[in-house]
Amino acid sequence: MVPEIGHFALILALCIAIVQAVVSIAGAQLGVKSWVAIAKPAAQAQLVFVVTAFGCLMYAFIQNDFSVTYVAMQSNSMLPTVYRISAIWGGHEGSMLLWVTFLAVWTGAVAMFSKNLPDDMVARVIGVMGLVSAGFYMFILFTSNPFDRLLPPAMDGRDLNPLLQDPGLVIHPPMLYMGYVGFSVAFSFAIAALLSGRLDAAWARWSRPWTTVAWMFLTMGIGLGSWWAYYELGWGGWWFWDPVENASFMPWLMGTALVHSLAVTEKRGSFKNWTVLLAIFAFSLSLLGTFLVRSGVLTSVHAFATDPERGVFILILLLITIGTSLALFAWRAPKVGMGGKFHLVSRETFLLANNVVLVVAAAAVLLGTLYPLLLDALGMGKISVGPPYFNAVFVPLMAPAVFLMAIGPITRWKQANVMDMVSRLKWAAAIAIIMAIVTPFAMGEWGLLRPLGFALSFWVASAVVITLVERVQKVKGPGNYFSKLVGLPNSFLGMCVAHFGVAVFVMGVTMVTSYEVEKDMRMEVGDTVTMGGYTFQFNGVSKVKGPNYNANRGHIKVTKGDDLVTNLYPEKREYLVQTMPMTEAAIDTGLFRDLYVSLGEPVSGGAWSVRVYYKPFVDWIWVGCFIMAFGGFLAISDRRYRLVSKKREEEELAQAGEGVQGATAHKVATSEK
Amino acid sequence: MSKNIRYLVPLIIFIVVAAFLYRGLSLNPREVPSPFINKPAPDFTLQKLENMGEQFSNKDMLGKVWLLNVWASWCVACRQEHPLLVQMRRRGEIPIYGLNYKDAPSQARQWLKQHGDPYEISVVDFQGNVGIDYGVYGVPETFIIDKRGIIRHKVIGPISTNILNECVMPLVKVLEQEDPQVTPTEYQRVEGCA
Numbered sequence: 001m002v003p004e005i006g007h008f009a010l011i012l013a014l015c016i017a018i019v020q021a022v023v024s025i026a027g028a029q030l031g032v033k034s035w036v037a038i039a040k041p042a043a044q045a046q047l048v049f050v051v052t053a054f055g056c057l058m059y060a061f062i063q064n065d066f067s068v069t070y071v072a073m074q075s076n077s078m079l080p081t082v083y084r085i086s087a088i089w090g091g092h093e094g095s096m097l098l099w100v101t102f103l104a105v106w107t108g109a110v111a112m113f114s115k116n117l118p119d120d121m122v123a124r125v126i127g128v129m130g131l132v133s134a135g136f137y138m139f140i141l142f143t144s145n146p147f148d149r150l151l152p153p154a155m156d157g158r159d160l161n162p163l164l165q166d167p168g169l170v171i172h173p174p175m176l177y178m179g180y181v182g183f184s185v186a187f188s189f190a191i192a193a194l195l196s197g198r199l200d201a202a203w204a205r206w207s208r209p210w211t212t213v214a215w216m217f218l219t220m221g222i223g224l225g226s227w228w229a230y231y232e233l234g235w236g237g238w239w240f241w242d243p244v245e246n247a248s249f250m251p252w253l254m255g256t257a258l259v260h261s262l263a264v265t266e267k268r269g270s271f272k273n274w275t276v277l278l279a280i281f282a283f284s285l286s287l288l289g290t291f292l293v294r295s296g297v298l299t300s301v302h303a304f305a306t307d308p309e310r311g312v313f314i315l316i317l318l319l320i321t322i323g324t325s326l327a328l329f330a331w332r333a334p335k336v337g338m339g340g341k342f343h344l345v346s347r348e349t350f351l352l353a354n355n356v357v358l359v360v361a362a363a364a365v366l367l368g369t370l371y372p373l374l375l376d377a378l379g380m381g382k383i384s385v386g387p388p389y390f391n392a393v394f395v396p397l398m399a400p401a402v403f404l405m406a407i408g409p410i411t412r413w414k415q416a417n418v419m420d421m422v423s424r425l426k427w428a429a430a431i432a433i434i435m436a437i438v439t440p441f442a443m444g445e446w447g448l449l450r451p452l453g454f455a456l457s458f459w460v461a462s463a464v465v466i467t468l469v470e471r472v473q474k475v476k477g478p479g480n481y482f483s484k485l486v487g488l489p490n491s492f493l494g495m496c497v498a499h500f501g502v503a504v505f506v507m508g509v510t511m512v513t514s515y516e517v518e519k520d521m522r523m524e525v526g527d528t529v530t531m532g533g534y535t536f537q538f539n540g541v542s543k544v545k546g547p548n549y550n551a552n553r554g555h556i557k558v559t560k561g562d563d564l565v566t567n568l569y570p571e572k573r574e575y576l577v578q579t580m581p582m583t584e585a586a587i588d589t590g591l592f593r594d595l596y597v598s599l600g601e602p603v604s605g606g607a608w609s610v611r612v613y614y615k616p617f618v619d620w621i622w623v624g625c626f627i628m629a630f631g632g633f634l635a636i637s638d639r640r641y642r643l644v645s646k647k648r649e650e651e652e653l654a655q656a657g658e659g660v661q662g663a664t665a666h667k668v669a670t671s672e673k
Numbered sequence: 674m675s676k677n678i679r680y681l682v683p684l685i686i687f688i689v690v691a692a693f694l695y696r697g698l699s700l701n702p703r704e705v706p707s708p709f710i711n712k713p714a715p716d717f718t719l720q721k722l723e724n725m726g727e728q729f730s731n732k733d734m735l736g737k738v739w740l741l742n743v744w745a746s747w748c749v750a751c752r753q754e755h756p757l758l759v760q761m762r763r764r765g766e767i768p769i770y771g772l773n774y775k776d777a778p779s780q781a782r783q784w785l786k787q788h789g790d791p792y793e794i795s796v797v798d799f800q801g802n803v804g805i806d807y808g809v810y811g812v813p814e815t816f817i818i819d820k821r822g823i824i825r826h827k828v829i830g831p832i833s834t835n836i837l838n839e840c841v842m843p844l845v846k847v848l849e850q851e852d853p854q855v856t857p858t859e860y861q862r863v864e865g866c867a
Contacts, residue, residue, distance in 0.1 A: 233752075242749070281683075284687075312695075315695055315698065318694075319691055322687055323688070326684035326687055329680060329683065329684070330677075330680040330683075330684055334677040334680055370690070370693070377696035520787040581756040581759075600788060601759065601789030609786050
């Protein structure tokens with residue numbers, strides 16, 4: 001009964017989405033007030049029904065209802081409850097349901113938090129989102145219904161892939177999807193702006209917080225995914241340039257470019273066409289990512305069930321969504337004005353450079369990801385593009401981007417003075433050069449790229465400090481340094497924090513790729529190995545039983561000098577249902593190093609092969625990601641989004657009074673001078 | 674007007690990409706038509722990985738059904754199939770020989786020490802010449818070779834439990850029934866391998 005309710009709720013959600021799309025957009029375009037008024041309630045009703053559907057599927061999972069095919073495929077009665085819930089998005093049907101649920105959540109959020117926006121604009125945005133939702137509902141209902149019954153019911157389920165039975169997987173996909181789907185808001189705002197012909201600074205201001213939130217979720221999602229791969233796959237790596245990873249990374253690069261480009265459009269009115277295009281691209285790449293992962297055109301470590309019929313469906317969706325948007329762009333864009341002029345040395349230029357680099361980087365990743373497919377389609381054979389390509393292309397592209405990142409924030413809009421900038425950044429340059437020499441010296445080993453990595457990290461970090469100090473000094477009035485710092489606008493602080501996160505990330509990557517130590521050994525009970533000042537003693541292997549697996553658990557005692565540091569228990573698990581062996585690494589996490597032990601195979605004479613890593617600063621990679629995401633959070637908490645939107649509303653009212661309709665009213669941002 | 678054409682560029686690029694994606698749908702990345710199927714396995718004589726002083730040739734295997742698994746320590750997908758290969762060796766149903774492809778022998782040895790050694794023997798194809806003879810597209814690939822030294826099937830990409838149970842093992846059982854002295858008029862196939 002419950003699965004049928006879920007199925008029915010999903011069908012109703014589809015119907016509402018169609019109404020939401022057609023009536024809202026038509027109403028906005030034709031100027032029918034009563035149609036426009038449908039948008040918000042429709043979005044809310046759709047949210048209610050899709051959440052009902054999702055709840056029904058969750059119920060089926062928790063209750064072990066193996067008469068539902070999808071549950072029988074993904075779950076098992078021995079599976080712990082928390083993994084039964086995360087098993088919902090462990091397979092294709094459920095992840096698509098999660099996708100549309102989040103889309104409805106975002107639409108609902110737009111309906112709720114846009115009281116200050118003109119009604120017709122909100123209706124267009126909600127309408128465009130309704131169109132996307134309708135496409136995905138049809139996809140789910142026609143090709144991948146999670147509520148399909150299995151008759152006769154299975155005695156027990158096939159269980160969740162053991163790789164996915166992990167706390168990291170409980171939160172990683174939802175975060176990632178929130179990010180993916182979140183770009184649909186920026187996309188819908190862009191399409192709405194193109195439809196109305198009002199591509200102005202106000203549009204950029206409305207899109208900005210939404211884009212930042214989506215970017216924040218995506219950043220966390222990718223960070224979590226990388227962390228999961230690090231501790232769960234047992235290979236000690238943190239990024240593999242796998243097609244599925246790339247599918248999440250491309251929208252991130254594009255979204256990062258969009259966040260910066262929106263800033264220019266809002267503040268200076270420039271780059272409007274470019275910003276719209278980026279908004280379309282960011283969401284298109286999210287859709288493309290979904291297509292690549294779900295259609296099986298590429299082989300990947302994340303081998304999901306694949307089905308060509310679904311592939312065709314998603315491709316058609318992709319064609320309609322992206323094709324129409326780009327056609328709309330080609331039609332409307334020529335009429336958009338150029339916006340404020342700027343000189344060669346100005347913040348606009350640096351942001352444009354940043355944009356170009358990020359877009360080129362995304363294109364390079366896209367090329368590397370699709371290249372095997374292109375060659376195959378042309379009948380030129382099968383190849384795989386490995387990490388060497390990506391590393392060779394990516395590092396030289398991102399290094400200048402990181403270099404410019406330090407300069408951009410201290411540069412003035414319109415026109416800047418080169419000598420002035422040099423004198424303001426001279427200390428950052430000095431610190432970067434000194435640390436580039438000192439750090440490898442302190443770590444005891446030199447290399448070619450290491451000084452570059454350290455230099456960039458310290459360059460960005462010290463430039464952030466200089467930017468903050470300069471800004472604090474400008475604040476007049478009483479109060480100490482700290483209160484003035486806290487009093488700065490959150491959006492400015494958010495930018496500084498996010499940039500600082502990049503510095504932390506670069507530090508982590510440089511350190512771990514340069515100074516990690518890795519040893520494979522045959523260890524008998526009592527054997528020791530010393531690495532990075534730590535002594536690892538192997539104390540044998542015992543058998544343990546988990547809820548749905550049996551494991552061999554090794555015991556490794558780690559000491560430093562005479563002090564006990566920790567005991568590590570790496571496991572080799574055999575999951576009962578899928579009889580799949582799994583390596584569960586044991587990690588001692590520290591601020592400046594990780595100790596990572598994974599258990600290999602038993603070898604002759606009661607000995608085991610053991611792999612031990614010493615990974616300096618590896619956690620800085622993920623900490624850096626979270627600092628970046630936190631920067632995004634700070635930026636959207638800025639009070640100006642609330643104040644300005646009020647001011648905007650008054651302006652709109654005044655404008656309506658003057659009888660100015662639609663048309664591309666050029667408005668240069670009035671706030672924030 | 675001509676100035677406005679440039680706004681169409683993104684659309685045109687997208688349509689080209691979409692055409693390729695459509696073509697991609699009808700292609701199976703795992704399925705590569707191999708001119709080597711049902712042909713004699715190309716001959717090789719290479720050094721053994723574990724004992725570089727000795728050599729191994731595919732001719733040593735005449736009269737036996739065996740698997741030739743192309744692997745490398747740098748290959749991520751190999752790690753995915755590896756536990757399965759180790760399990761297969763433990764069960765001892767079919768001898769697996771490794772072709773260590775374009776890899777540093779020291780790293781290859783370390784890799785086997787860490788992840789377990791599923792191979793009876795691994796041979797070193799440092800230059801990748803034998804790989805070229807066998808038409809290796811990517812790593813891992815696994816060739817199923819019959820008693821007369823004929824390649825009967827190849828699995829591209831990592832072997833999964835499914836492929837193992839539905840294609841590899843059934844085919845091996847069929848091949849083991851065959852008489853090496855008789856040249857079959859038609860090569861038997863297995864449904865799971867289609």
